[in-house]
Amino acid sequence: MNEFDLIRQYFTRPAPSAVLGVGDDAAILRPTPGQDLHVSVDMLVEGRHFFADVSPQALGHKTLAVNLSDMAAMGAKPRWAFLSLAMPRLDEAWARDFSRGLFALAGQHGVELAGGDTTRGPLTLSITIMGETPQGKALRRDAAQVGDDVWVSGELGLGAIAVAVRNGQLVDAGLSEDVLAACQCKLDFPLPRLELGQALLGVARAAADVSDGLLADLGHILTASGVAAEIRADSLPSLPPLEAQRERWLDYLAAGGDDYELCFTAPQAAREAVAAAGKAAGCRVTRIGHIVAGSGVRLLDGQGAVMTLNKAGYDHFA
């Protein structure tokens, strides 16, 4: 099996909405007239974004999931993906399992793999994802306004706990097998909040996905919008056993990466609409604070005093 056989067998599936899919110098697409086209790329490197022993199927899922999460954060409906894949050797079993994980998630969301590139090198994956929203309706980072509520979807901290357990930094976690399994599942098979993102169009104002940690990603919204936020530490949502010990897990909840939840702002008048969007998307949504004038984010305890964290957001070069 050579490079071209591998592409044909494992990475070529029908892409009926593309004019021309895998196999030419470029794919040819016809975006929907009147829609804005959203494009994002995310690269995953072995040892940094995933462990060397992760299952190829989980990796196929996760590589696409982290890209779909960017579409979710814009409120976009994803349509096409392009895959750049460097691998140390032509490993057919790996490619088969990786492509299964990728296409299983792609199929769930109607995403077509329309092209890509394969080469030899240290295991590195880069996906370009393309999606659409009605023109001018996207959830941009620069749209937060003073007085908005700050919301977050799902549960925080699980991905970071799984990483810490794997790294041996969290030896005596005192967490049940069930909780640890849920954390591991969140790390390996994150679910991009696509339904929620699309349901929030016209309801929320600004949004970002939580990949580097809640406070860091919220910080991007604040910087882009020229505003500040106050977040109540005791409101951060997680699994019940973690919520029961919020103080112990605060670093993970507030600053842990790898959650792929959505953090967003919405006018106070939209509280019922946000709750309805969460319900429609089958996804918990929690109000965790509000936007104020100024800059930066303040994490407050139950008495309204400012708290400090041990962890900051994730910087790939720190």
Next chain:
Amino acid sequence: MNEFDLIRQYFTRPAPSAVLGVGDDAAILRPTPGQDLHVSVDMLVEGRHFFADVSPQALGHKTLAVNLSDMAAMGAKPRWAFLSLAMPRLDEAWARDFSRGLFALAGQHGVELAGGDTTRGPLTLSITIMGETPQGKALRRDAAQVGDDVWVSGELGLGAIAVAVRNGQLVDAGLSEDVLAACQCKLDFPLPRLELGQALLGVARAAADVSDGLLADLGHILTASGVAAEIRADSLPSLPPLEAQRERWLDYLAAGGDDYELCFTAPQAAREAVAAAGKAAGCRVTRIGHIVAGSGVRLLDGQGAVMTLNKAGYDHFA
């Protein structure tokens, strides 16, 4: 300087034709109504696609150039690029020089860098390029017809000679300093044939760019079109000193990679139009053979006898 400073300082330039450029979860683009959108990705890995000691500026040029070459092969006008960059450490001088090379070429062709991703890892570069053609007018690989002429742009073999010299596989090349410098320049600063590709819309039928070697890339056209080709070895264009010893350099001309020329087919009735397109694009175009029924490519000597090569096309995993 952290990751975000680096992106801001070296990879954020105005992208006036994007609704939203670098800095959000995704870029927002509005492709031109009535145009087809072309998308391609190409990944470059250190030690495979470039030498570790190549200048960062040349690498910035080449990373974009090989992607623009895919747009050229479709006849597309390139518009937006997205960069995924993994580097071993945050090296500001490297990033500055790399971005200079990248933006110099981007500026020449009106291409905007609209987004990307930066992470730590073995030096790996992946660009997604997006361009446009009028609907249904692209130069696809599957459009060659029996009776078409086969053409190639520019000069062949230079990139492969430069690689062989650098690898020590070609010690006593007997080539002048001038010729060797021209080969090195072609390897480091390939010029994508964008003007030619666009000038060939409505003139040529099928096209591909020559990245893996003329016969290999022509082979992709033949397979996609269900036809065969006969190529005259003594017609393959190169620099005069190489043409003067075609037999010695035949492997390089016919099967050497890294040329980024265009190989295309056109009806015999279009010979004058092809010549005019070459002239308009300031680019040599040479007729090297023709399309026949059957499959595969036959390289013929001056007497019409079939020749065999020592080299085959490039397979990243061979």
